[in-house]
Amino acid sequence: MAASTETSVGFVDAAVHHRVQQFYAEQMQLLDRGEAEPWARTFTEDGVFGTSVDPEPARGRAAIAAGAAEATARLAADGVVHRHWLGMLHLRPAADGGLHARSYALVIRTPKGGEPVVWRSCVCEDLLVPTDGGGWLVRERHVHRDDLS
Amino acid sequence: MAASTETSVGFVDAAVHHRVQQFYAEQMQLLDRGEAEPWARTFTEDGVFGTSVDPEPARGRAAIAAGAAEATARLAADGVVHRHWLGMLHLRPAADGGLHARSYALVIRTPKGGEPVVWRSCVCEDLLVPTDGGGWLVRERHVHRDDLS
Amino acid sequence: MAASTETSVGFVDAAVHHRVQQFYAEQMQLLDRGEAEPWARTFTEDGVFGTSVDPEPARGRAAIAAGAAEATARLAADGVVHRHWLGMLHLRPAADGGLHARSYALVIRTPKGGEPVVWRSCVCEDLLVPTDGGGWLVRERHVHRDDLS
Structure with a gap:
């Protein structure tokens, strides 16, 4: 009962998919x-x-860490918790064993003592590169906010 | 330390699960x-x-494509972006190598320049059939909106 | 082109990950x-x-079932539907073949005839133990609400 017409969907290996x-x-x-x-x-x-929203992307680990530390301090000052959900992950092979990953991202924001809201809905486009140990690192990430699209 | 009482949960093959x-x-x-x-x-x-909400389901690819094109035009006219999230995917074997898939679906709706909201929460019931190439197609889908349940 | 610096991310087996x-x-x-x-x-x-919010955790299946039955009755009386989404699942090996699972959880609440909201955003910490049949059971669960954190 295999259907006669193939879908356009491509697949990466199960082992890669679960690790990502x-x-x-x-x-x-x-x-x-x-x-x-x-x-x-x-x-x-x-x-x-x-x-x-950034006129220039952060470049290098020091800049990326600084951005995260700044965001963390702002959240603490505001008394809110953020949870980043990433889903609908679509992977395609890239050059040199890398992967193009296109996924959806939500930021759920909860004030202490208050109600959670969907703070952001985004599309996340990553170029992932393999590590020696069988893992992955992000070489390039671009996050596109739906409200600014 | 394996627990003595088995759960009711059934499992499909890892390769099938990740492809779906x-x-x-x-x-x-x-x-x-x-x-x-x-x-x-x-x-x-x-x-x-x-x-x-549809008194009759769409039948066949032409009708399904027409429905999607209509929805896309309406979203563009309204200046909003929809993101469909599917999760909590539960698979059970069906006849002839097919799969019953029962999952949750959210539609996140973001107006340009505005805040995202959870527009719909649904249960999605699919009958999936395998393709020659190792992929899947939907033979039947029924989406049940929680607000109308 | 494998990157020279390893990430801190550890991985469990694909077969385990998909079953969980x-x-x-x-x-x-x-x-x-x-x-x-x-x-x-x-x-x-x-x-x-x-x-x-519970001063004491529920202990044993009878207490856990009673809690679920009570919640179900309350939702029916209120005319609302809850959907529990679990995501961003992070697994680490525990003693005796078990797993520490740390994930995010959302409760999407939809009143009949109304709009869905994100009712709760939580972190869920589980100790999972393997069953004889290759499945899993929860031995310990602690759910931390973001609004009370």
Whole structure:
């Protein structure tokens, strides 16, 4: 009963897919715990992180860590918690064993004593590169906010 | 230390599970980019797509593509972006190598310059059929909106 | 082109990762359908379930089932539907073949005829233990609400 017409969907290997899922889960948790340095180490040394609102992307781990530390301090001052959810992960092979990853991202924002809201809805486009140990790092990330699209 | 009492949970093969996840990720992204024809090709030729609000389901790829194109035009006219998230995916074997897939779906709606909201919360019930190439197509989909349940 | 610096991210086996994902999907669906007894059987006999608001955790399947039945009755009386989403699942090996699972959880609440809201945003910390059949059970769960953190 195999259907006669193939879908356009391409697939990456199960082992790659599950590792990338685990990579993102840990990466988002590091960010939301305010672990700026370990978060920055999920990017390559020369990693690039751009968003819809920054005129220039952050370049390199030091800049990426500084951005995360600043965001963490602002959240603490405001008495809110952010949770980054990443989903609908679509992977395509890139050059040299890398992966293009296009996913959706939500930021859920909860004030202490208050109600959570969907703070941001975004599309996240990553270029992932493999590490020697079978893991992944982000070489380039561009986050596109839906409200600014 | 294996627990003595088995859970009721059944499992499908890892390779199947990860491919279905990838299938849904790409399918949702096609819809949200307004790619009506490629979206329709993720259903079988005679695919059926019913929702809580349509008196009759859409039948066949042409009808499914027309529905997606209409929705895309309406969103553009309203100046909003929709993102479809599918999660909590539960798979059970169906006849002839197919799969029953029951999942949750959210539609996140973001007006340009505005705040995102959870527009819809739904349960999505699919009958998936395998393709020759190792992929999947939707033969039947029924989307149940929580607000109308 | 493997990157020279390893990320801190650790990985569990693909087969384990996909089974735990399927376990959680079914577990959340059981809860949201109000199937209190099958839900309780996804915990060990002596399972513990604690939240930010309960002075004492529920201990054992009977107590866990009673809590679910009570919640289900309250939702029906209020005319609302809850959907539990679990994501950003991070797994680490625990003693005796178990797993520490740290994930994010959302509760999406939809009143009949109304609009969905994000009712709760939480962090869920589980100790999972393997069953003889290759599945998993929750031995200990602690749910931390972001608004009370």
